[in-house]
Amino acid sequence: MKKHSEREATIVVDLGFGDAGKGTITDFLARTRDAHTVVRFNGGAQARHNVVAPDGRHHAFSQFGSATLAPGVRTHLSRHMVLNPLAMLVEERYLRGLGVTDAFERTSISDEALVITPFQRAANRLRELARSEGRHGSCGMGIGETVSDSLTLGRSVVRAGDLRDLPTLLRKLRWMQAHKRSQMAETIERCRGFAAAKEEVRWLEDPLPDLCVDGLVAFSDKAGIVADEDLGGILRRPGAVIFEGSQGVLLDEWRGFHPYTTWSTCTFDNALGLLAEHGYDGGVGKLGVVRAYQTRHGPGPFPTEDAALTAAIPDLHNAMDDWQRGFRVGWFDAVATRYAIGACGGVDALAVTCLDRLQGVPAWKVCDAYALAAPDDEGLFDHPAGKPGVATGIRLGPPRDLGYQEALGAALAKASPAYGRSTVSSVFETRVAEHLRRLETLLGARVAIASFGTSATDKRVL
Numbered sequence: 395m396k397k398h399s400e401r402e403a404t405i406v407v408d409l410g411f412g413d414a415g416k417g418t419i420t421d422f423l424a425r426t427r428d429a430h431t432v433v434r435f436n437g438g439a440q441a442r443h444n445v446v447a448p449d450g451r452h453h454a455f456s457q458f459g460s461a462t463l464a465p466g467v468r469t470h471l472s473r474h475m476v477l478n479p480l481a482m483l484v485e486e487r488y489l490r491g492l493g494v495t496d497a498f499e500r501t502s503i504s505d506e507a508l509v510i511t512p513f514q515r516a517a518n519r520l521r522e523l524a525r526s527e528g529r530h531g532s533c534g535m536g537i538g539e540t541v542s543d544s545l546t547l548g549r550s551v552v553r554a555g556d557l558r559d560l561p562t563l564l565r566k567l568r569w570m571q572a573h574k575r576s577q578m579a580e581t582i583e584r585c586r587g588f589a590a591a592k593e594e595v596r597w598l599e600d601p602l603p604d605l606c607v608d609g610l611v612a613f614s615d616k617a618g619i620v621a622d623e624d625l626g627g628i629l630r631r632p633g634a635v636i637f638e639g640s641q642g643v644l645l646d647e648w649r650g651f652h653p654y655t656t657w658s659t660c661t662f663d664n665a666l667g668l669l670a671e672h673g674y675d676g677g678v679g680k681l682g683v684v685r686a687y688q689t690r691h692g693p694g695p696f697p698t699e700d701a702a703l704t705a706a707i708p709d710l711h712n713a714m715d716d717w718q719r720g721f722r723v724g725w726f727d728a729v730a731t732r733y734a735i736g737a738c739g740g741v742d743a744l745a746v747t748c749l750d751r752l753q754g755v756p757a758w759k760v761c762d763a764y765a766l767a768a769p770d771d772e773g774l775f776d777h778p779a780g781k782p783g784v785a786t787g788i789r790l791g792p793p794r795d796l797g798y799q800e801a802l803g804a805a806l807a808k809a810s811p812a813y814g815r816s817t818v819s820s821v822f823e824t825r826v827a828e829h830l831r832r833l834e835t836l837l838g839a840r841v842a843i844a845s846f847g848t849s850a851t852d853k854r855v856l
Contacts, residue, residue: 400632400676401629401630401631401632401633401634401635401674401676401677402427402633402634402635402676402677402678402679403629403634403635403636403637403665403669403674403676403677403678403679404423404427404634404635404636404637404678404679404681405435405637405639405662405665405666405678405679405680405681406419406420406423406636406637406638406639406681406683406745407639407643407660407661407662407680407681407682407683407738407741408639408640408641408642408643408660408682408683408684409642409643409644409682409683409684409731409734409735409738409741409744410642410643410644410684410685410688410689410690410730410731410734411642411644411645411688411689411690411691411694411696412640412641412642412645412689412690412691413642413685413689413691413709413721414642414683414684414685414689414747415683415685415745415747415748415845415848416443416460416638416639416640416683417441417443417444417445417454417455417460417638418443418444418445418446418460418747418845418847418848418849418850418852418853419681419683419745419747419843419845419853420432420443420445420459420460420461420636420638421445421447421460421461421463421464421850422843422845422850422853423634423636423681424459424460424461424464424467424634424636425461425464425850426850426855427634427636428633428634429461429467429633429634429635429636430466430467430468430628430631430633430634430635431459431467431468431469431470431628431631431635431636432459432460432461432462432467432468432469432470432635432636432637432638433459433469433470433472433625433628433635433636433637433638433665433668434457434459434469434470434471434472434474434475434638434640435472435474435475435637435638435639435664435665435668436474436475436639436640436641436658436659436660436664437475437476437537437639437640437641437656437658437660438457438475438476438477438478438508438510438535438537438540438640438658439456439457439476439477439478439481439482439510439535439537440456440535440537440640440641441455441456441457441640441641442454442455442456443455443456443460443638444848445460445461445463445848445849446847446848446849447463447464447849447850448849448850448851451463451492451493452848453488453489453492455485456481456482456485457471457475457477457478457481457482457485458482458485458486458489458497458501459501459636459638460638461636462489462494462497462500463492463494466500467500468500468501468502468628469497469500469501469502470501470502470503470504470625470628471501471502471503471504471507471554472504472507472625472664472668473504473506473507473622474507474658474659474664474668475503475504475507475508476507476508476509476510476537476540476541476658477503477507477508477509477510477554478509478510478515478535478536479509479557479609479610479613479614479617480512480606480609480610480613482613482617483609483612483613483616486498486616498616498617498618499618501617501618502618502619502620502624502628503554503617503618503619503620504554504619504620504621504622504624504625505553505554505555505558505619505620505621505622506553506554506555506622507553507554508540508541508544508551508552508553508554509540509551509552509553509554509556509557510535510536510537510539510540511536511540511552511567511570511571512536512597512606513567513570513571513573513574513575513597513598514536514539514540514543514570514574515535515536515539515594515597516536516574516593516594516595516597516598517536517539517574517577517578517581517594517598518535518536518537518538518539519536519590519591519594520578520581520582520585520591520594520595521539521578521581523585523588523590523591523594524581524584524585537656537657537658538656538657541657541658542657543570547573550566550569550570550573551566551570552566552567552570554617554619555619557610557611557613557614557617557619558614558619560611563607563610564602564607567602567606567607568602571597571598571602574598575598575599578598582595582598582599623672625668625672626672626673629669629672629674629676630672637665637668639660639665640658640660641656641658641660642660642734643660643661643734643737643738644730644733644734645658645660646658646659646660646661646737647659647660648793648794648796648799649661649734649737649790649799650799651694651695651799651800651802651803651806652796652799652800652803653800653803654692654693654694654695654803655799661737661738661739662680662738662739666678679742679743680738680740680741680742680743681741681742681743681744681745681842681843682734682735682738682741682743682744682745682839683744683745683747684726684731684744684745684746684747684833685726685746685747685748686726686746686747686748686749686751686752686758686829687703687707687723687724687725687726687748687751687752687758688723688724688725688726688727688730689709689721689722689723689724690721690722690724691720691721691722692720694803694807695803695804695806695807695809696722696724697724697727697729697730697761697764697806697809697810697811698724698725698726698727698761698811699722699723699724700723700724700725703723703724703725703755704721704722704723704724706754706755707723707751707752707755709721709723724811725758725759725760725761725811725813726758726759726760726761726816726833727761727811728760728761728762728833728836728837729761729762729763729764729785729786729787729788730788730806731837732787732788732836732837732838733787733788733790735837735838735839736790737790741839742839743839743840743841743842743843744833744834744837744839744840744841744842744843745841745842745843745844745845746830746833746841746843746844746845747845748845749826749829749844749845749846750846750847750852752825752829753822757815757817757818758815758816758817758825758829759813759814759815759816760813760814760815760816760829760832760833760836761811761812761813762786762812762813762814762836763778763784763785763786763811763812764784764785764806764809764810764811764812765783765784765785765809765810765811765812766783766784766785766805766808766809767805767808767809767810768805768808769782769783770782770785770805772798772801772805773789774788774789774791774798774801774802774805775787775788775789775805776788776789784812785809788802788806816828816829816832816833817829817832826844830844830856841856842855842856843855843856844856
């Protein structure tokens with residue numbers, strides 16, 4: 395990850411289930427490398443990337459790039475971003491309260507970016523409510539619903555460019571509301587008695603509200619919606635660009651453990667594709683972000699989950715919510731992280747965050763193998779010689795094979811972790827050094843950044 399003399403792009407990806415600290419690492423890189431732009435290249439309005447500026451201001455970034463508290467750093471939302479304009483207006487008001495008065499002036503949005511309508515969000519929430527105890531852990535924002543619609547409905551979905559054309563926008567909104575009302579008819583009846591469904595049903599059944607249209611028009615007046623190819627001009631500028639990822643590779647739409655996944659490509663692929671598309675010939679670095687321990691928000695397999703550790707280090711920014719449900723904590727899972735690195739095609743370096751959170755924990759553990767609950771008849775794992783019931787690696791399956799990913803998730807849900815200690819020292823600094831060396835050995839990648847908090851001043855370059 396050496397600095398390029400003219401231009402450099404650093405791609406920041408979460409190698410876990412999300413919440414690893416991509417935002418604070420993005421902010422740090424933008425400040426220390428004098429980046430001119432942060433490019434969002436996957437996910438959408440579900441993000442909550444917590445950043446604390448050196449002067450103490452805190453913001454959980456959702457749609458603006460996580461370096462927006464740094465003066466002059468711009469944001470570009472690529473066509474791979476799924477946009478919620480009404481929520482972005484709210485976020486901009488929060489930023490104004492922190493003294494950032496030019497967030498929209500420093501932001502450009504591809505006219506091809508998908509736009510979440512209130513009707514897609516309502517459909518998403520109704521589907522999740524109908525699943526009852528079988529919920530997938532959706533964030534309830536309508537992102538998956540919108541992406542799914544784009545694959546089946548083509549240009550009928552709303553895109554950012556439509557916000558500049560009121561007749562087209564109104565036509566598409568009315569059509570989408572009617573389409574979702576018809577598509578969800580059976581689910582609406584199933585959920586009609588649920589208190590949590592009342593507002594969602596109203597969005598689908600009531601006339602198109604003026605408030606929704608007025609908000610979208612207000613957004614189009616403020617937002618810098620540009621032609622998709624304008625990203626090429628950004629990438630030709632001298633200096634650094636940070637590509638900020640969303641969610642985590644273990645939630646990836648094709649490599650995550652189905653069905654507890656997202657409708658988004660969480661690897662480096664989207665960013666690398668954009669760079670190639672625009673003929674970028676500057677330096678490129680691939681940075682994988684992990685916590686010093688493991689976390690997961692919502693349901694799904696989590697072999698190293700530990701109730702005692704969850705209680706010992708509660709997360710102030712990831713509490714129980716109505717959609718993703720509980721936030722779970724466990725010990726570092728080297729097996730799953732090696733799988734994530736493989737799914738990404740490798741990393742150039744690692745950033746390890748939240749080391750400060752382990753300061754009061756007496757012994758730090760790392761999982762480097764699983765004990766399987768059943769024979770691995772499908773060949774999902776790597777095994778040590780003579781130990782078929784032990785898994786030391788997760789095998790990458792055929793591309794886009796959700797059946798394989800579902801079988802993998804089912805096996806992981808029953809697997810038990812085998813732990814070793816990374817450090818037993820009583821001195822915190824020694825513990826950190828030993829833990830990081832252990833992670834480097836187990837993951838085969840260099841730790842370039844160690845993070846001890848959410849501010850850029852809490853980071854160390856190693």
